[in-house]
Amino acid sequence: MGDLAERVGLRKASLFHHFPSKDVLYATVLLQLVESVRVAIVGAAASEGSFEARLDALTDALTTTLGSQPHAARLFVREAMETGPAFSRAPGQTGPAMRERLGRTINDVLSASLEFARAGQREGAFNPDVDATQIIVSLIGIHFMPFAIGEIVERFTGTSPFHASFLEQRKTAVRSQVRDLVLVKRKT
Numbered sequence: 001m002g003d004l005a006e007r008v009g010l011r012k013a014s015l016f017h018h019f020p021s022k023d024v025l026y027a028t029v030l031l032q033l034v035e036s037v038r039v040a041i042v043g044a045a046a047s048e049g050s051f052e053a054r055l056d057a058l059t060d061a062l063t064t065t066l067g068s069q070p071h072a073a074r075l076f077v078r079e080a081m082e083t084g085p086a087f088s089r090a091p092g093q094t095g096p097a098m099r100e101r102l103g104r105t106i107n108d109v110l111s112a113s114l115e116f117a118r119a120g121q122r123e124g125a126f127n128p129d130v131d132a133t134q135i136i137v138s139l140i141g142i143h144f145m146p147f148a149i150g151e152i153v154e155r156f157t158g159t160s161p162f163h164a165s166f167l168e169q170r171k172t173a174v175r176s177q178v179r180d181l182v183l184v185k186r187k188t
Contacts, residue, residue: 073147
């Protein structure tokens with residue numbers, strides 16, 4: 001906490017005035033990261049245009065958001081693996097208030113994503129034969145994992161997943177992969 005206080009130009013006591021514990025600070029950072037992902041998803045899903053265009057916008061927004069915050073995806077994955085109750089839908093589980101708020105926010109993001117997928121299916125744009133819940137689970141991996149395992153991706157590709165050239169290539173690749181996964185296959 002002392003190092004952090006120094007980096008942000010505060011005394012340690014001032015930092016503790018704003019964040020009474022490391023856990024509260026950590027949860028606050030995670031909540032802000034989740035909020036940036038929520039804004040990207042909701043903004044893209046609510047935008048004008050066809051479901052295909054909105055799907056592309058959502059993919060680009062997520063790739064941009066995760067690519068601009070080098071530790072975000074790793075923190076999400078770590079938190080999901082280590083903090084069961086924060087991500088649970090079961091009511092009455094104990095945990096710090098911030099973790100519960102974080103869990104609710106994540107569930108809201110997942111619910112909004114699921115509703116977008118189901119709306120696309122109802123409109124005939126997304127494949128109705130694919131389980132919408134499983135689509136969202138697959139999209140989590142497609143979007144988050146390259147950034148969560150950045151060092152492995154960099155060794156494999158020779159480029160950091162946070163570098164502008166990688167992000168542009170990633171947007172193009174993910175748009176194509178997500179379209180293949182989600183959209184109704186049109187007969188030509």
